[in-house]
Amino acid sequence: MSPPRPATRRRIPIAIGAVAAAGVVGLGAFYGLGSFKRGTGGDPSCAGAVELARKISPLAHGEVAALTMATTPLRLPDLAFEDAEGKLRKLSEWRGKTVLVNLWATWCVPCRKEMPALENLQAKLGGKDFEVVAINIDTRDPEKPKNFLKEANLTRLGYFADQKAKVFQDLKNIGKALGMPTSVLVDAQGCEIATLAGPAEWASEDAIKLIKGAIQPMKAGS
Structure with a gap:
Protein backbone atom coordinates (compact mmCIF):
# COMPACT_ATOMS: atom_id res chain seq x y z
CA MET A 1 0.00 0.00 0.00
CA ARG A 38 -20.15 51.94 14.96
CA GLY A 39 -17.90 55.00 14.97
CA THR A 40 -17.58 55.02 18.75
CA GLY A 41 -13.88 54.36 19.12
CA GLY A 42 -10.51 55.38 17.75
CA ASP A 43 -11.31 59.10 17.44
CA PRO A 44 -7.95 60.75 16.60
CA SER A 45 -9.07 64.03 18.17
CA CYS A 46 -9.23 62.21 21.52
CA ALA A 47 -5.57 61.19 21.49
CA GLY A 48 -4.83 63.90 24.04
CA ALA A 49 -7.17 62.27 26.56
CA VAL A 50 -5.29 58.97 26.23
CA GLU A 51 -1.99 60.77 26.81
CA LEU A 52 -3.49 62.52 29.85
CA ALA A 53 -4.74 59.16 31.16
CA ARG A 54 -1.21 57.78 30.83
CA LYS A 55 0.26 60.73 32.73
CA ILE A 56 -2.15 60.59 35.65
CA SER A 57 -2.36 56.79 35.85
CA PRO A 58 0.12 56.70 38.80
CA LEU A 59 -2.55 58.63 40.75
CA ALA A 60 -5.11 55.85 40.23
CA HIS A 61 -4.41 54.09 43.52
CA GLY A 62 -5.90 53.73 46.96
CA GLU A 63 -9.57 54.75 46.91
CA VAL A 64 -9.56 55.08 43.11
CA ALA A 65 -7.38 52.06 42.29
CA ALA A 66 -10.27 50.42 40.42
CA LEU A 67 -10.29 53.09 37.72
CA THR A 68 -9.62 51.84 34.20
CA MET A 69 -7.55 54.44 32.37
CA ALA A 70 -8.29 55.09 28.70
CA THR A 71 -5.91 53.43 26.24
CA THR A 72 -7.94 53.98 23.05
CA PRO A 73 -9.09 57.44 21.93
CA LEU A 74 -12.83 57.49 22.58
CA ARG A 75 -15.35 60.30 22.32
CA LEU A 76 -18.44 59.65 24.42
CA PRO A 77 -21.87 59.77 22.81
CA ASP A 78 -23.65 63.07 23.36
CA LEU A 79 -25.70 61.69 26.25
CA ALA A 80 -29.17 63.23 26.52
CA PHE A 81 -31.11 63.60 29.79
CA GLU A 82 -33.33 66.07 31.64
CA ASP A 83 -32.72 68.54 34.44
CA ALA A 84 -34.94 69.14 37.50
CA GLU A 85 -37.30 71.31 35.41
CA GLY A 86 -37.66 68.66 32.71
CA LYS A 87 -35.53 70.58 30.22
CA LEU A 88 -33.52 68.49 27.76
CA ARG A 89 -29.80 68.62 28.44
CA LYS A 90 -26.85 67.10 26.61
CA LEU A 91 -23.35 66.19 27.72
CA SER A 92 -21.89 68.49 25.05
CA GLU A 93 -23.14 71.47 27.10
CA TRP A 94 -20.24 70.81 29.47
CA ARG A 95 -17.53 71.07 26.79
CA GLY A 96 -14.66 73.14 28.14
CA LYS A 97 -14.90 71.45 31.55
CA THR A 98 -13.51 68.22 32.92
CA VAL A 99 -16.61 66.22 33.90
CA LEU A 100 -17.26 63.19 36.06
CA VAL A 101 -20.36 61.55 34.59
CA ASN A 102 -22.03 59.29 37.13
CA LEU A 103 -25.05 57.03 36.59
CA TRP A 104 -27.02 56.20 39.73
CA ALA A 105 -30.39 54.90 40.88
CA THR A 106 -32.23 54.72 44.19
CA TRP A 107 -32.61 50.93 43.87
CA CYS A 108 -28.80 50.64 43.72
CA VAL A 109 -27.46 50.45 47.29
CA PRO A 110 -23.80 51.24 46.35
CA CYS A 111 -25.10 54.24 44.38
CA ARG A 112 -26.92 55.66 47.38
CA LYS A 113 -23.86 55.18 49.57
CA GLU A 114 -21.66 56.89 47.00
CA MET A 115 -23.78 60.03 46.58
CA PRO A 116 -22.45 61.94 49.64
CA ALA A 117 -18.90 61.50 48.31
CA LEU A 118 -19.94 62.86 44.92
CA GLU A 119 -21.64 65.75 46.70
CA ASN A 120 -18.41 66.52 48.59
CA LEU A 121 -16.33 66.24 45.41
CA GLN A 122 -18.60 68.77 43.73
CA ALA A 123 -18.33 71.05 46.78
CA LYS A 124 -14.52 70.86 46.75
CA LEU A 125 -13.75 71.08 43.03
CA GLY A 126 -16.95 72.09 41.24
CA GLY A 127 -16.70 75.32 39.28
CA LYS A 128 -15.61 76.68 35.91
CA ASP A 129 -13.09 73.85 35.34
CA PHE A 130 -14.89 70.79 36.72
CA GLU A 131 -18.34 69.41 37.45
CA VAL A 132 -19.97 66.23 38.64
CA VAL A 133 -22.88 65.35 36.34
CA ALA A 134 -24.82 62.67 38.23
CA ILE A 135 -27.64 61.22 36.12
CA ASN A 136 -30.40 59.26 37.82
CA ILE A 137 -31.88 56.35 35.83
CA ASP A 138 -34.88 55.39 38.00
CA THR A 139 -37.56 54.39 35.51
CA ARG A 140 -40.68 54.50 37.73
CA ASP A 141 -41.43 57.18 40.32
CA PRO A 142 -39.66 60.42 39.21
CA GLU A 143 -40.12 61.94 42.67
CA LYS A 144 -38.27 59.16 44.49
CA PRO A 145 -34.70 60.23 43.51
CA LYS A 146 -35.54 63.88 44.16
CA ASN A 147 -36.81 63.00 47.62
CA PHE A 148 -33.72 60.90 48.29
CA LEU A 149 -31.40 63.82 47.51
CA LYS A 150 -33.53 66.18 49.60
CA GLU A 151 -33.70 63.86 52.62
CA ALA A 152 -29.93 63.22 52.42
CA ASN A 153 -29.36 66.99 52.21
CA LEU A 154 -27.42 66.61 48.95
CA THR A 155 -27.82 70.10 47.56
CA ARG A 156 -24.55 70.70 45.70
CA LEU A 157 -25.25 68.21 42.93
CA GLY A 158 -27.41 69.28 40.05
CA TYR A 159 -30.38 66.99 39.47
CA PHE A 160 -30.33 65.17 36.14
CA ALA A 161 -32.42 62.17 35.14
CA ASP A 162 -33.19 59.82 32.28
CA GLN A 163 -36.34 57.81 33.02
CA LYS A 164 -35.79 55.66 29.93
CA ALA A 165 -32.25 54.78 31.11
CA LYS A 166 -31.00 55.33 27.55
CA VAL A 167 -27.81 56.93 28.90
CA PHE A 168 -26.92 53.59 30.46
CA GLN A 169 -27.58 51.77 27.18
CA ASP A 170 -25.55 54.34 25.24
CA LEU A 171 -22.54 53.76 27.50
CA LYS A 172 -23.11 50.01 27.52
CA ASN A 173 -23.01 50.00 23.72
CA ILE A 174 -19.43 51.29 23.81
CA GLY A 175 -18.39 49.00 26.66
CA LYS A 176 -18.38 51.70 29.34
CA ALA A 177 -21.34 50.58 31.49
CA LEU A 178 -21.46 47.08 32.94
CA GLY A 179 -23.39 47.71 36.14
CA MET A 180 -24.33 50.35 38.67
CA PRO A 181 -22.97 52.76 39.60
CA THR A 182 -20.93 53.68 36.53
CA SER A 183 -18.62 56.70 36.39
CA VAL A 184 -16.72 58.11 33.42
CA LEU A 185 -14.13 60.88 33.73
CA VAL A 186 -14.38 63.01 30.60
CA ASP A 187 -12.03 65.71 29.34
CA ALA A 188 -13.02 69.17 28.09
CA GLN A 189 -13.49 67.84 24.53
CA GLY A 190 -15.86 65.06 25.57
CA CYS A 191 -13.24 62.28 25.45
CA GLU A 192 -12.83 59.45 27.95
CA ILE A 193 -9.98 59.76 30.46
CA ALA A 194 -11.00 56.90 32.74
CA THR A 195 -13.96 54.71 33.66
CA LEU A 196 -15.01 53.06 36.90
CA ALA A 197 -17.50 50.23 37.30
CA GLY A 198 -18.69 50.40 40.89
CA PRO A 199 -18.53 52.96 43.70
CA ALA A 200 -15.57 54.99 44.92
CA GLU A 201 -14.75 57.40 47.71
CA TRP A 202 -14.78 60.38 45.37
CA ALA A 203 -14.16 62.89 48.14
CA SER A 204 -11.01 61.08 49.34
CA GLU A 205 -7.54 62.56 49.05
CA ASP A 206 -6.71 59.97 46.38
CA ALA A 207 -9.68 60.97 44.24
CA ILE A 208 -9.10 64.70 44.69
CA LYS A 209 -5.48 64.40 43.54
CA LEU A 210 -6.48 62.38 40.48
CA ILE A 211 -9.26 64.78 39.49
CA LYS A 212 -6.93 67.75 39.95
CA GLY A 213 -4.40 65.98 37.75
CA ALA A 214 -7.05 65.64 35.06
CA ILE A 215 -8.04 69.32 35.34
CA GLN A 216 -4.56 70.87 35.36
CA PRO A 217 -3.68 70.36 31.67
CA MET A 218 -6.87 72.14 30.64
CA LYS A 219 -6.14 75.06 32.99
CA ALA A 220 -2.60 75.29 31.64
CA GLY A 221 -3.92 75.56 28.09
CA SER A 222 -6.65 78.09 28.88
Whole structure:
Protein backbone atom coordinates (compact mmCIF):
# COMPACT_ATOMS: atom_id res chain seq x y z
CA MET A 1 0.00 0.00 0.00
CA SER A 2 1.36 3.42 -0.91
CA PRO A 3 1.93 5.92 1.95
CA PRO A 4 -0.67 8.71 2.50
CA ARG A 5 -0.13 11.73 0.35
CA PRO A 6 1.24 14.78 2.25
CA ALA A 7 -1.69 16.94 1.12
CA THR A 8 -4.14 14.63 2.89
CA ARG A 9 -2.22 14.76 6.16
CA ARG A 10 -2.12 18.57 6.07
CA ARG A 11 -5.83 18.99 5.47
CA ILE A 12 -6.92 18.67 9.11
CA PRO A 13 -4.47 21.23 10.56
CA ILE A 14 -5.33 23.65 7.76
CA ALA A 15 -9.02 23.27 8.55
CA ILE A 16 -8.37 23.77 12.25
CA GLY A 17 -6.31 26.86 11.46
CA ALA A 18 -9.14 28.28 9.39
CA VAL A 19 -11.62 27.75 12.23
CA ALA A 20 -9.23 29.34 14.72
CA ALA A 21 -8.72 32.33 12.43
CA ALA A 22 -12.46 32.73 12.06
CA GLY A 23 -12.79 32.61 15.83
CA VAL A 24 -10.20 35.36 16.26
CA VAL A 25 -11.99 37.54 13.74
CA GLY A 26 -15.27 36.89 15.52
CA LEU A 27 -13.82 37.84 18.89
CA GLY A 28 -12.27 40.93 17.40
CA ALA A 29 -15.63 42.04 16.07
CA PHE A 30 -17.28 41.33 19.43
CA TYR A 31 -14.73 42.93 21.72
CA GLY A 32 -13.18 45.69 19.71
CA LEU A 33 -13.61 46.00 15.98
CA GLY A 34 -17.34 46.45 16.29
CA SER A 35 -16.84 49.74 18.11
CA PHE A 36 -14.86 51.11 15.19
CA LYS A 37 -17.64 50.07 12.81
CA ARG A 38 -20.15 51.94 14.96
CA GLY A 39 -17.90 55.00 14.97
CA THR A 40 -17.58 55.02 18.75
CA GLY A 41 -13.88 54.36 19.12
CA GLY A 42 -10.51 55.38 17.75
CA ASP A 43 -11.31 59.10 17.44
CA PRO A 44 -7.95 60.75 16.60
CA SER A 45 -9.07 64.03 18.17
CA CYS A 46 -9.23 62.21 21.52
CA ALA A 47 -5.57 61.19 21.49
CA GLY A 48 -4.83 63.90 24.04
CA ALA A 49 -7.17 62.27 26.56
CA VAL A 50 -5.29 58.97 26.23
CA GLU A 51 -1.99 60.77 26.81
CA LEU A 52 -3.49 62.52 29.85
CA ALA A 53 -4.74 59.16 31.16
CA ARG A 54 -1.21 57.78 30.83
CA LYS A 55 0.26 60.73 32.73
CA ILE A 56 -2.15 60.59 35.65
CA SER A 57 -2.36 56.79 35.85
CA PRO A 58 0.12 56.70 38.80
CA LEU A 59 -2.55 58.63 40.75
CA ALA A 60 -5.11 55.85 40.23
CA HIS A 61 -4.41 54.09 43.52
CA GLY A 62 -5.90 53.73 46.96
CA GLU A 63 -9.57 54.75 46.91
CA VAL A 64 -9.56 55.08 43.11
CA ALA A 65 -7.38 52.06 42.29
CA ALA A 66 -10.27 50.42 40.42
CA LEU A 67 -10.29 53.09 37.72
CA THR A 68 -9.62 51.84 34.20
CA MET A 69 -7.55 54.44 32.37
CA ALA A 70 -8.29 55.09 28.70
CA THR A 71 -5.91 53.43 26.24
CA THR A 72 -7.94 53.98 23.05
CA PRO A 73 -9.09 57.44 21.93
CA LEU A 74 -12.83 57.49 22.58
CA ARG A 75 -15.35 60.30 22.32
CA LEU A 76 -18.44 59.65 24.42
CA PRO A 77 -21.87 59.77 22.81
CA ASP A 78 -23.65 63.07 23.36
CA LEU A 79 -25.70 61.69 26.25
CA ALA A 80 -29.17 63.23 26.52
CA PHE A 81 -31.11 63.60 29.79
CA GLU A 82 -33.33 66.07 31.64
CA ASP A 83 -32.72 68.54 34.44
CA ALA A 84 -34.94 69.14 37.50
CA GLU A 85 -37.30 71.31 35.41
CA GLY A 86 -37.66 68.66 32.71
CA LYS A 87 -35.53 70.58 30.22
CA LEU A 88 -33.52 68.49 27.76
CA ARG A 89 -29.80 68.62 28.44
CA LYS A 90 -26.85 67.10 26.61
CA LEU A 91 -23.35 66.19 27.72
CA SER A 92 -21.89 68.49 25.05
CA GLU A 93 -23.14 71.47 27.10
CA TRP A 94 -20.24 70.81 29.47
CA ARG A 95 -17.53 71.07 26.79
CA GLY A 96 -14.66 73.14 28.14
CA LYS A 97 -14.90 71.45 31.55
CA THR A 98 -13.51 68.22 32.92
CA VAL A 99 -16.61 66.22 33.90
CA LEU A 100 -17.26 63.19 36.06
CA VAL A 101 -20.36 61.55 34.59
CA ASN A 102 -22.03 59.29 37.13
CA LEU A 103 -25.05 57.03 36.59
CA TRP A 104 -27.02 56.20 39.73
CA ALA A 105 -30.39 54.90 40.88
CA THR A 106 -32.23 54.72 44.19
CA TRP A 107 -32.61 50.93 43.87
CA CYS A 108 -28.80 50.64 43.72
CA VAL A 109 -27.46 50.45 47.29
CA PRO A 110 -23.80 51.24 46.35
CA CYS A 111 -25.10 54.24 44.38
CA ARG A 112 -26.92 55.66 47.38
CA LYS A 113 -23.86 55.18 49.57
CA GLU A 114 -21.66 56.89 47.00
CA MET A 115 -23.78 60.03 46.58
CA PRO A 116 -22.45 61.94 49.64
CA ALA A 117 -18.90 61.50 48.31
CA LEU A 118 -19.94 62.86 44.92
CA GLU A 119 -21.64 65.75 46.70
CA ASN A 120 -18.41 66.52 48.59
CA LEU A 121 -16.33 66.24 45.41
CA GLN A 122 -18.60 68.77 43.73
CA ALA A 123 -18.33 71.05 46.78
CA LYS A 124 -14.52 70.86 46.75
CA LEU A 125 -13.75 71.08 43.03
CA GLY A 126 -16.95 72.09 41.24
CA GLY A 127 -16.70 75.32 39.28
CA LYS A 128 -15.61 76.68 35.91
CA ASP A 129 -13.09 73.85 35.34
CA PHE A 130 -14.89 70.79 36.72
CA GLU A 131 -18.34 69.41 37.45
CA VAL A 132 -19.97 66.23 38.64
CA VAL A 133 -22.88 65.35 36.34
CA ALA A 134 -24.82 62.67 38.23
CA ILE A 135 -27.64 61.22 36.12
CA ASN A 136 -30.40 59.26 37.82
CA ILE A 137 -31.88 56.35 35.83
CA ASP A 138 -34.88 55.39 38.00
CA THR A 139 -37.56 54.39 35.51
CA ARG A 140 -40.68 54.50 37.73
CA ASP A 141 -41.43 57.18 40.32
CA PRO A 142 -39.66 60.42 39.21
CA GLU A 143 -40.12 61.94 42.67
CA LYS A 144 -38.27 59.16 44.49
CA PRO A 145 -34.70 60.23 43.51
CA LYS A 146 -35.54 63.88 44.16
CA ASN A 147 -36.81 63.00 47.62
CA PHE A 148 -33.72 60.90 48.29
CA LEU A 149 -31.40 63.82 47.51
CA LYS A 150 -33.53 66.18 49.60
CA GLU A 151 -33.70 63.86 52.62
CA ALA A 152 -29.93 63.22 52.42
CA ASN A 153 -29.36 66.99 52.21
CA LEU A 154 -27.42 66.61 48.95
CA THR A 155 -27.82 70.10 47.56
CA ARG A 156 -24.55 70.70 45.70
CA LEU A 157 -25.25 68.21 42.93
CA GLY A 158 -27.41 69.28 40.05
CA TYR A 159 -30.38 66.99 39.47
CA PHE A 160 -30.33 65.17 36.14
CA ALA A 161 -32.42 62.17 35.14
CA ASP A 162 -33.19 59.82 32.28
CA GLN A 163 -36.34 57.81 33.02
CA LYS A 164 -35.79 55.66 29.93
CA ALA A 165 -32.25 54.78 31.11
CA LYS A 166 -31.00 55.33 27.55
CA VAL A 167 -27.81 56.93 28.90
CA PHE A 168 -26.92 53.59 30.46
CA GLN A 169 -27.58 51.77 27.18
CA ASP A 170 -25.55 54.34 25.24
CA LEU A 171 -22.54 53.76 27.50
CA LYS A 172 -23.11 50.01 27.52
CA ASN A 173 -23.01 50.00 23.72
CA ILE A 174 -19.43 51.29 23.81
CA GLY A 175 -18.39 49.00 26.66
CA LYS A 176 -18.38 51.70 29.34
CA ALA A 177 -21.34 50.58 31.49
CA LEU A 178 -21.46 47.08 32.94
CA GLY A 179 -23.39 47.71 36.14
CA MET A 180 -24.33 50.35 38.67
CA PRO A 181 -22.97 52.76 39.60
CA THR A 182 -20.93 53.68 36.53
CA SER A 183 -18.62 56.70 36.39
CA VAL A 184 -16.72 58.11 33.42
CA LEU A 185 -14.13 60.88 33.73
CA VAL A 186 -14.38 63.01 30.60
CA ASP A 187 -12.03 65.71 29.34
CA ALA A 188 -13.02 69.17 28.09
CA GLN A 189 -13.49 67.84 24.53
CA GLY A 190 -15.86 65.06 25.57
CA CYS A 191 -13.24 62.28 25.45
CA GLU A 192 -12.83 59.45 27.95
CA ILE A 193 -9.98 59.76 30.46
CA ALA A 194 -11.00 56.90 32.74
CA THR A 195 -13.96 54.71 33.66
CA LEU A 196 -15.01 53.06 36.90
CA ALA A 197 -17.50 50.23 37.30
CA GLY A 198 -18.69 50.40 40.89
CA PRO A 199 -18.53 52.96 43.70
CA ALA A 200 -15.57 54.99 44.92
CA GLU A 201 -14.75 57.40 47.71
CA TRP A 202 -14.78 60.38 45.37
CA ALA A 203 -14.16 62.89 48.14
CA SER A 204 -11.01 61.08 49.34
CA GLU A 205 -7.54 62.56 49.05
CA ASP A 206 -6.71 59.97 46.38
CA ALA A 207 -9.68 60.97 44.24
CA ILE A 208 -9.10 64.70 44.69
CA LYS A 209 -5.48 64.40 43.54
CA LEU A 210 -6.48 62.38 40.48
CA ILE A 211 -9.26 64.78 39.49
CA LYS A 212 -6.93 67.75 39.95
CA GLY A 213 -4.40 65.98 37.75
CA ALA A 214 -7.05 65.64 35.06
CA ILE A 215 -8.04 69.32 35.34
CA GLN A 216 -4.56 70.87 35.36
CA PRO A 217 -3.68 70.36 31.67
CA MET A 218 -6.87 72.14 30.64
CA LYS A 219 -6.14 75.06 32.99
CA ALA A 220 -2.60 75.29 31.64
CA GLY A 221 -3.92 75.56 28.09
CA SER A 222 -6.65 78.09 28.88
